[in-house]
Amino acid sequence: MTAGPADETLNRLPLGPVKPTPRPAGRRYDKSTLLFLGVPGLLMAVFLVYPTIYTIALSFNRGRRGEFTEWVGFQHYINLLTGDKSFLDVTTFPPEGAIWNNLLWAVFYTSLVIFLGLIVAVLASRVRYESAIKAVVFLPMAIAATALAIIWNFVYAPDANIGLLNAILDPLTQQGISWLGNPSLVNAALIAAGVWGSVGFATVILSAALKSIPSEILEAARVDGATERQVFFGIIIPMVSLPISVLAVTLLVNVVKLFDLIYVLTNGGPGVKSRVIAFTMYFESIPGGQFGRGAAVAVIMLILLLPIMAYNIRRFRSSRVT
Amino acid sequence: MTAVAEEQVPARERTTSERIVRFLNKTPIHVALGIIALIWLAPTIGLFVTSFRPRSDIQVTGWWESFLQFRFTLANYSEVLSGQGMLQAFINTLLIAVPSTLIPVALASMAAYAFSWLHFPFRDGLFLLVVALLMIPVQVAFIPLLKLFAPTGLLNSYGAIWLTHTAFALPFGIFLLRNFFITLPRDLIEAARIDGSSTIGIFRTIVVPLSVPAIAAYGIFQFLWVWNDLLMALVFVQDGSQWPMTKAIQNLLSQYGTEWHLLAAGAFLLMAVPLIVFFSLQRYFVQGLLAGSVK
Numbered sequence: 229m230t231a232g233p234a235d236e237t238l239n240r241l242p243l244g245p246v247k248p249t250p251r252p253a254g255r256r257y258d259k260s261t262l263l264f265l266g267v268p269g270l271l272m273a274v275f276l277v278y279p280t281i282y283t284i285a286l287s288f289n290r291g292r293r294g295e296f297t298e299w300v301g302f303q304h305y306i307n308l309l310t311g312d313k314s315f316l317d318v319t320t321f322p323p324e325g326a327i328w329n330n331l332l333w334a335v336f337y338t339s340l341v342i343f344l345g346l347i348v349a350v351l352a353s354r355v356r357y358e359s360a361i362k363a364v365v366f367l368p369m370a371i372a373a374t375a376l377a378i379i380w381n382f383v384y385a386p387d388a389n390i391g392l393l394n395a396i397l398d399p400l401t402q403q404g405i406s407w408l409g410n411p412s413l414v415n416a417a418l419i420a421a422g423v424w425g426s427v428g429f430a431t432v433i434l435s436a437a438l439k440s441i442p443s444e445i446l447e448a449a450r451v452d453g454a455t456e457r458q459v460f461f462g463i464i465i466p467m468v469s470l471p472i473s474v475l476a477v478t479l480l481v482n483v484v485k486l487f488d489l490i491y492v493l494t495n496g497g498p499g500v501k502s503r504v505i506a507f508t509m510y511f512e513s514i515p516g517g518q519f520g521r522g523a524a525v526a527v528i529m530l531i532l533l534l535p536i537m538a539y540n541i542r543r544f545r546s547s548r549v550t
Numbered sequence: 551m552t553a554v555a556e557e558q559v560p561a562r563e564r565t566t567s568e569r570i571v572r573f574l575n576k577t578p579i580h581v582a583l584g585i586i587a588l589i590w591l592a593p594t595i596g597l598f599v600t601s602f603r604p605r606s607d608i609q610v611t612g613w614w615e616s617f618l619q620f621r622f623t624l625a626n627y628s629e630v631l632s633g634q635g636m637l638q639a640f641i642n643t644l645l646i647a648v649p650s651t652l653i654p655v656a657l658a659s660m661a662a663y664a665f666s667w668l669h670f671p672f673r674d675g676l677f678l679l680v681v682a683l684l685m686i687p688v689q690v691a692f693i694p695l696l697k698l699f700a701p702t703g704l705l706n707s708y709g710a711i712w713l714t715h716t717a718f719a720l721p722f723g724i725f726l727l728r729n730f731f732i733t734l735p736r737d738l739i740e741a742a743r744i745d746g747s748s749t750i751g752i753f754r755t756i757v758v759p760l761s762v763p764a765i766a767a768y769g770i771f772q773f774l775w776v777w778n779d780l781l782m783a784l785v786f787v788q789d790g791s792q793w794p795m796t797k798a799i800q801n802l803l804s805q806y807g808t809e810w811h812l813l814a815a816g817a818f819l820l821m822a823v824p825l826i827v828f829f830s831l832q833r834y835f836v837q838g839l840l841a842g843s844v845k
Contacts, residue, residue: 257670260749264664268657268720274698275691275717276683282694294697348586354579361583363832364590370828370835371821372778374796378803378817379593382600382810389612390810392596424590432836485687488780492800506781509689514785519693526689537685544681 280530287527291520304524314500315508315525326503330483332415333422333504338479340423342472345430349438352431362435366428373425373488380421381493384408408494411501418502422489426482430475437471438464477536484532505529601626601814608810626815630802636816638791639798643777646708646787646794650715651773657716658723659765663753665724666731667739677728683721688714692785699786711786715779719772730764731757767834774824774835795820 287305290298308315316325352361368376385391386404394404407417441464449459487506490496496503496511503511505525513522573580599613602622611619631637664670665677695714696705704710734757742752758765780796787793793801799816806812828835 258664258668258749261664261668261670263750264660264668264753265670268661268724271657271713271717272680272683272720275695275714276686276721279691279694280686283690286693291693294693351579351583351586354576355583357583361587364587366836367590367594367825367828370774370824372780372796372824374778374780374799375817375821378799378813379597381803381813382597383593385810389610390608392592392612392614395612395614424593428590481685488796491780491784492803495804506687506689510692510781510784513692523693526687526692529687529689533685533687537682540681540684541678544678 283523283526284530286520287523289520289523291518291523294519300520304521305528308521308524308528314503324501326500326505326508329415329502330486330504333419333483333486334480337419337422337426337483338476340419341426341430341479342434342475344423344427345434345475348427348431349435353435353438358435362428362431365431368425369428374492376421376425377489377492380417380424381408383421384417409498411498414494414498414502418490418493421493422486425489426479430479433471433475434468437468441467477539481533481536484529505532597814597817600810601818603811605809605811626811627819630812630815630819634798634802634812634816636795636798636819639793639795640819642792643794643796646711646715646783647773647776649708649712650719650776651769653712654716654719654723654772655765655769658720658727658768659758659761660753661720661724662727662731663757665728667752667757668749677724680721680724684725686718686721688718688782691718696785705786705788706792708787708792711782714782714786715776719775723768723772726768727761727764730761734760763834763837766831767837770827770831770834774827777823 286294286296288299288301289296290300291304310316312325313319314325316327317323322328348361348365352358355361382390383392384407386394386406386409388394388398388404391404393407394401397405405413407413445463446459449463454462485506486504487510490502490504490507491510494502496507505528509522509525509529512518512525516522596613599616600608602624603613603616604621604623604625607616607619607621616622631640665673665680691714695710699705699710702709704713738756739752742756747755778796779794780800783794783797787797795816799813799820802809802812802816
């Protein structure tokens with residue numbers, strides 16, 4: 229395939245909503261629709277829609293063996309939110325538990341990824357080896373979270389002959405710090421590994437957004453006597469605010485679905501200190517066999533994603549109004 | 551930002567000293583970028599170097615010291631591939647990933663064509679449903695699908711994971727490809743229709759060939775998604791001999807947490823294919839991931 233036309237078509241790949249084609253007046257419905265939509269529609273109905281309804285219903289049931297045995301109302305939700313310290317513990321300060329950890333991820337992971345992504349994008353745009361830097365930072369996006377976990381398992385190893393971080397700090401600390409074994413460090417260490425994995429994604433999106441700002445606008449502002457500071461906060465930041473918000477939404481979805489990194493690196497530990505919601509859902513249902521409770525955790529995940537679902541639908545619908 | 555302004559100035563011949571001054575003016579930027587590159591490369595390079603070091607060396611010196619000793623070996627790879635069954639796991643990953651990519655690519659293209667160029671009742675409403683399904687986390691499917699698959703024996707073959715990966719890939723694929731198919735020239739499709747082409751003919755001879763880059767981007771995204779997946783395999787592959795590499799490596803870590811030579815070699819084998827895809831098909835890959843940001 230030649231590079232030119234492929235590039236052109238790729239650039240046409242719409243990243244946002246697009247207007248659908250209206251039905252021409254007088255044309256009838258296509259009879260072959262079922263041929264195209266039948267199998268995918270059936271698969272989505274059986275493996276997506278039906279399980280969602282089943283899981284919501286199961287979350288209000290005792291749910292032994294995943295069957296509808298006894299209606300328990302909101303019992304699982306009440307137990308999770310008030311009786312399970314590994315899920316939410318507000319008796320300590322700061323609070324603890326899986327929900328709290330997800331909140332930590334949502335705040336620190338999201339803001340750090342966007343902040344560092346913006347810095348790398350701006351710095352890289354000023355040098356000739358821009359694409360090389362972006363490729364280096366983007367690289368972790370290609371690899372499995374499992375591999376990322378192994379990489380950071382090495383970096384965080386307490387043994388200064390294995391762990392890069394402890395080797396660097398060794399002259400100061402004189403002893404290996406167990407980053408992942410220390411309850412007060414583990415979440416920060418995990419978030420740092422997560423940030424390392426995602427900054428490249430933010431860099432690529434923000435770099436494209438920065439490049440799409442017409443240089444005439446920047447020129448005009450400078451000619452009119454705007455300082456670099458004013459240009460940055462008055463023009464550049466407002467013009468990349470939409471990409472930043474889309475990016476933030478994506479990262480928040482990542483946070484709700486976060487599982488592999490935690491499962492491989494710490495298995496939720498030490499103790500239950502680094503558990504997140506998706507980890508609890510897996511842990512309660514598959515090894516734990518607590519299907520009703522697991523279903524309730526899955527529904528909590530779904531509820532957290534509902535605003536984003538609504539945002540996507542609204543974005544799509546608003547594009548249809550001509 | 552000044553860089554943008556500078557580029558506007560017509561380039562004129564610069565002397566060597568001018569170039570050096572220009573470079574030095576940017577020294578803080580170069581230093582900052584050097585540190586960034588180091589932070590992003592060192593952990594991965596460390597893993598790579600460690601995977602080639604003899605076990606006895608790994609225990610006593612850091613990988614950053616290995617360039618002085620210069621003793622490297624392939625023993626870790628042969629041990630992890632044969633002794634730890636990573637070769638079988640590699641094949642298993644392929645057996646899971648290839649059908650879990652090809653099936654959704656084919657089905658999502660067909661459905662996306664229906665949503666963009668065919669007319670049927672409730673088309674836009676159904677498409678909104680697809681957009682809504684984009685956000686459904688796989689977790690909601692675990693319990694009902696395990697119950698559904700249990701009597702069929704699909705959990706002991708790859709059937710269960712193929713079907714689940716396919717179903718969860720469809721909303722995103724349909725969304726992405728429909729948005730691309732819509733941008734195809736209407737005249738071309740109308741002309742083919744008037745010339746008597748069937749809907750299947752139009753799909754095969756016009757829509758698919760013109761959309762190869764978009765379909766490729768989606769295919770690469772989906773392939774790497776499945777290749778890198780651990781969670782679905784944990785739930786839907788129950789026979790240990792069928793585990794993919796992600797599960798095999800997680801198992802390696804939980805059983806032999808300090809066998810660093812095996813972990814490094816295993817993790818690098820897991821990374822190898824995505825890295826090859828990344829370097830050879832970077833453009834499609836980045837585009838696929840960017841578009842995939844809605845997933």
